[in-house]
Amino acid sequence: MNWPSEQAEFRDAVRGWCSAHVPADWRSAQTGVPDEEFVRFQQDWFGELRRAGLAVPHWPAEWGGGLSVAQQVVLYQELAAADAPRLVLAFVAIHHAAATLLAAGTSEQRERHLPAILDGEIWVQGFSEPGAGSDLASLRTSARRDGDHYVIDGQKLWASGAAHADWCLLLARTDPAAPKRRGISYFLLDMRSPGIDVRPIRQATGESHFCELFLDDVAVPAANLIGAENDGWRVAGATLGAERGTTMLELAERLGNAGFRWLVEACRPLDDPVVADRLAQFETEIEGLRGLCRSVVEGSPGPADASVVKLVYSELLQRLMDFGTEVGGLATHTVLRKPASSGWESGAWALDFLGSWEWTIPGGTSEIQRTIVAERGLGLPRG
Numbered sequence: 001m002n003w004p005s006e007q008a009e010f011r012d013a014v015r016g017w018c019s020a021h022v023p024a025d026w027r028s029a030q031t032g033v034p035d036e037e038f039v040r041f042q043q044d045w046f047g048e049l050r051r052a053g054l055a056v057p058h059w060p061a062e063w064g065g066g067l068s069v070a071q072q073v074v075l076y077q078e079l080a081a082a083d084a085p086r087l088v089l090a091f092v093a094i095h096h097a098a099a100t101l102l103a104a105g106t107s108e109q110r111e112r113h114l115p116a117i118l119d120g121e122i123w124v125q126g127f128s129e130p131g132a133g134s135d136l137a138s139l140r141t142s143a144r145r146d147g148d149h150y151v152i153d154g155q156k157l158w159a160s161g162a163a164h165a166d167w168c169l170l171l172a173r174t175d176p177a178a179p180k181r182r183g184i185s186y187f188l189l190d191m192r193s194p195g196i197d198v199r200p201i202r203q204a205t206g207e208s209h210f211c212e213l214f215l216d217d218v219a220v221p222a223a224n225l226i227g228a229e230n231d232g233w234r235v236a237g238a239t240l241g242a243e244r245g246t247t248m249l250e251l252a253e254r255l256g257n258a259g260f261r262w263l264v265e266a267c268r269p270l271d272d273p274v275v276a277d278r279l280a281q282f283e284t285e286i287e288g289l290r291g292l293c294r295s296v297v298e299g300s301p302g303p304a305d306a307s308v309v310k311l312v313y314s315e316l317l318q319r320l321m322d323f324g325t326e327v328g329g330l331a332t333h334t335v336l337r338k339p340a341s342s343g344w345e346s347g348a349w350a351l352d353f354l355g356s357w358e359w360t361i362p363g364g365t366s367e368i369q370r371t372i373v374a375e376r377g378l379g380l381p382r383g
């Protein structure tokens, strides 16, 4: 399905731009590259999109965005169809950091960071800690006011992209005596501050996508507090809202285009009715997901709609990758390297299958999403 059809002119323009700008050989060129090369490539690609006005389509027009939801859908469809690399390294900056700054930042904070993000500033989200993942409000990293700055001590976990980040969205406890959610503050942390130790974590795919962060007497200027002191939990709502909202628009289109297209290729010659039946089922589910995503971003979503999208996307992705690995057979298990800039859609089925398991955890695990759907969506009693 090629919706939204009313955007034919915009689609032609994006298609033309893609055919002129998407680097034809990026998959082979990005396979097995060192980290610095991955970062350079991601920033170059971000620069290309930015020059075309396509890097941050969901931002307000005054900050360089302003595309309608329908145009964003078309853009993501065309990028996926052209097999363009995804902005995996800018993900937190353009979604989470921007949403937080726009919702709760001061004009100085916006002026300082939004243009810098467009210039390639990389961000990481420092929320999770040992013992504070699903139960995020239990976090123990502390921030103590000392004159015109705060002193931060603690540990963060699973911080995606931290090894390359310039800035961190950091939650820390400023009032240990207050009820859990009321004593947390939200900081913009310069990752070059003394006292930060970043340790990459190796994953099953062999990549080190995320890191532990150790914070030892790290000084953060009070001007980097975002929102009021002890009001960080409310501000974090803007960050998590972005995580469960606009980010899904592109991911669903990638799944519907690149992901499904490759699955069909893996299944050729398509003469097995059982396989054909599974493909038809996947296609139907993907179309449902795409419609759901668009209605969440475009309309006035119900209290659990974003959770439904996250749940459907992550579990559908897993099943699709599982099936690709299955039909690809043993051959898929011998591909041990994938293009660094590809995200899950690398075409290396077994690695993509391992990577797909990541998605049922961050931004709220599937169990947590189901609880939200049950309680907030269906109004079932709290268990």
Ligand SMILES: Cc1cc2nc3c(=O)[nH]c(=O)nc-3n(C[C@H](O)[C@H](O)[C@H](O)COP(=O)(O)OP(=O)(O)OC[C@H]3O[C@@H](n4cnc5c(N)ncnc54)[C@H](O)[C@@H]3O)c2cc1C
Residues within 6 Å of the ligand: 124, 125, 126, 127, 128, 129, 131, 132, 133, 134, 135, 157, 158, 159, 160, 161, 210, 358, 359, 361, 362, 363, 364, 365, 366, 367, 368, 371
């Ligand atoms: C790929 C990836 C990227 C990530 N990126 C970041 C990042 O950039 N920044 C960041 O701050 N964090 C990040 N995270 C961390 C992520 O947000 C947490 O892993 C997640 O919130 C789950 O927390 P946890 O790991 O502590 O698991 P736990 O909360 O300990 O959960 C363990 C299991 O128990 C279940 N469970 C827990 N509580 C309940 C409950 N009340 N009811 C039912 N079941 C429950 C969970 O669903 C899960 O299956 C990332 C994680 C992954 C996998």
